[in-house]
Amino acid sequence: MTISELRHLLDDRELSAQELLGLHLERIDAADGDVKAFLRLTTANAAEQAQAADRALRDGTAGPLAGIPMAVKDVLCVKGVETTAGSQILKGFKPPYTGTAVQRLFDAGAVMLGVTNCDEFAMGSSTENSSYFPTHNPWSLDRVPGGSSGGSAAAVAAGEATFSLGSDTGGSIRQPAALCGVIGMKPTYGRVSRYGLIAFASSLDQIGPFTRSVEDCALILQTMAGHDPLDSTCADRPNDVTRGLHDGVEKMRLGVPREYFEVEGMEPGVRLAIQKALNTLEAAGAELVDVSLPHTDYGLAAYYIIAPAECSSNLARFDGVRYGMSEQDAQNITDAYMKTRRKGFGAEVRRRVMLGTYALSTGYYDAYYLKAQKVRTLIKQDFDDAFAHCDAIVSGTSPTVAFPIGSRTQDPLSMYLCDVLTLGGNLAGLPGISVPCGMSEGLPVGLQVLAPQWREDIALRVARAYELAADMRVEVALVD
């Protein structure tokens, strides 16, 4: 059920928050042994929050999310709850503070079920880089849920949570949303405070929701969004993401970037599903226009310079001195650093730290980091030019449906290609949403809507119009 449906039941006292929590815990109990979306459950905290929600509902002081169960990706700090970014190096780390986005959801009454699995430090597209275990796609357990926020996407898809939170650096919300058949949104860079988000690549990271309806997505985003004095990159702008949500797409111009239909490895079934979705939008009154994003081919390269460069610096703090794993059997401090980090970080994290360190080194900085930043500027320019001719850009979210677990782990480059349609939105700081648009080979396909910066309202409005026109309902994937 969606939040709005549950809202009625809770408000009318047909269901208590504690009963709702119980139902979700039962579902987790039944499904998560197979799906493995959760790393840890926070049952005791959840019971307290549900009790508080019931009290607030009784007293008439309930917030808009009172009693709604959510799951939180393992990169978002919650006070007293072990938060590890899917890594061994942070094993046992319990933050002494709660990040802004999660706190705002708590303040609105949301009930946290637990912490969801993800690729280590959000680096990956399949959740196979988790240092704990892989998460399975609820639609087909031998397949990946996408990533890096695979646990959060799978939890919603499997009906284990009403909504969940992820983080998106190159597609880490939208791609798993597509592969798991749920709605996922990355807001404009600066819309949601990153305070409390364990940083992967600071200039690209954004927190966003997974939901079962576009309306829910708008509600969660609105609750989290807005200026935060603790994040200087979080903008002080009107929080108007729900404006015109139900206004439809009539007379809207939707740009179809030809480059996004010619990417390497695009599956015919995905292409077909997207084409059908575009037809549906056209039938709903939108005008489809051809646009071009000529620097798309360079986006992946630029992304894989900028993100590792920032991560090499962001991950320097994990040195075993103050928290997390610490190798004590060392000759000196350098030896301690090396041993702790070699043992604490997985292969993909080490690969990216090394890539980034190299790219920032004297003599290479200009050729790599600086060049990548220039490409980033060109990609932003591409989008600006395209938005001169259209209101929003529509495309597939992922070139493929969910792939079998283990099928890409030996080839990092093929894994990197998963983000080819999404990372442009991160490089340009744009809001983007993925909504389910049918199936290919029995697996969900996602439609991506990108909008100009600060125009989440447009992305949500197009997504809502599609949801309505296609009579799309997020199904609960049945775990066999």
Next chain:
Amino acid sequence: MEVHVQPTTRTKMFCSCAIAPLNAPPNTHTCPVCLGLPGVLPVINKAAVEACLKTALALSCEIPSHTKFDRKNYMYPDLPKGYQISQYDLPMSHDGHLEVGERRVRIRRVHLEEDTGKLVHAGDRLHKAWESFVDLNRAGVPLMEIVSEPDIRSAEEARDYAMALRTLLRTIGASEADMEKGQLRAEPNISVRRTGTAQLGVKTELKNINSFRNLQRAIDFEVKRQIEALESGHGVVQETRGWSDAEQRTFPQRTKEVAEDYRYFPEPDLPPLELDPTWIEELRRGLPELPEARRVRLVAQYALPLHDASLIAAERGLADLFEGAVRAGADARPAANWIIGEVAPGGSVPTVTQLADVVKLVTSGSITRDQGREVLAESIRSQRSAGELVAERGFAQVSDESALEAIVREVIATNSKAAADYQAGKKQALGALMADLKKKAPQANPKVANEILQKLLQ
């Protein structure tokens, strides 16, 4: 010379932790941000930016409209994030200068950064320490780095430069700049060159100098050491050297054989700063008169000797005291003498009124200089007025002519024989009359009383 200055702020550079006092227990002034916990973000302290801009303006630096912070990456246990937030290629200001005596020292740049924490080693030597502790109270404390061009030619000039900086910083209220408290840390880069050549030699950088006196000593030592090293054919190695106060010598700390690669890149957690020109203009207008300008004015306005003016202008407190006392009616030259002779060496500073009152009393002849010294000290100590103290101690000389005339008439009446003797030409009889007058009225101004006595006996 690189000088690190801690600007006067209530809180740290990127978080709201209060600045720890020197004796604070370890790690009591920390929060998730300055501890470098996962997920936290820096927020720029506006007061630190303001102090830095004021300093830059006072040093006649150029201030660009666009500046940014960068990350300087290196791993060390006193650096919680594994990088220091500093400024690399677009500092907050550049190309200024400071007049030090007759020399103009060019300033290359003034930028903002954050301090690191402190390591405490068990045992007296780092390489023998069996345990090390990290205190992060200082981590994230704001620092301004003031870098000069190589314009300083001697240890004395280096000391004068550092002292002039301190005066400037205190005058504009940007920092308390107390060297002993580590609020001003001077790191001279030293090289020698053969007379007549232009090429500067290989340089060494000196650290842990904690006073102006040691700054001069350390440089003198290092210059001598470098000359000896060159003349003996060993040459100078580029390195960082520490100053040992106990042994009064420099010693090698870190050799820069391989330049560390700090992998600077723009800090993505902080948007670039666009400095509003109207704000800069406001700060510029708000600057008080700078020490150099004040020195010139003290000479011109009060006819003080250059030497006196330099001494007084070097400390804002003294200069304010001087001008205040003059405004309160004290004569300029005596006021200056009192400040240089009594106040500056003493340590306890009087209020404007306290100083002005004493200077006026002494100048007018109401009390002697020695009495004035006593009254000044006592009025600082007890906060009682000079007039009150003078009266209590009977210091006040009676100079009022009508009052004195009455006493003198009485003296003449009781000593009629001596008076007659004087009038008959025995000039020494005056002594007896004066002696009686001093007995009857010890507070009488002897000079004035003497004049009245002679007048009445004519």
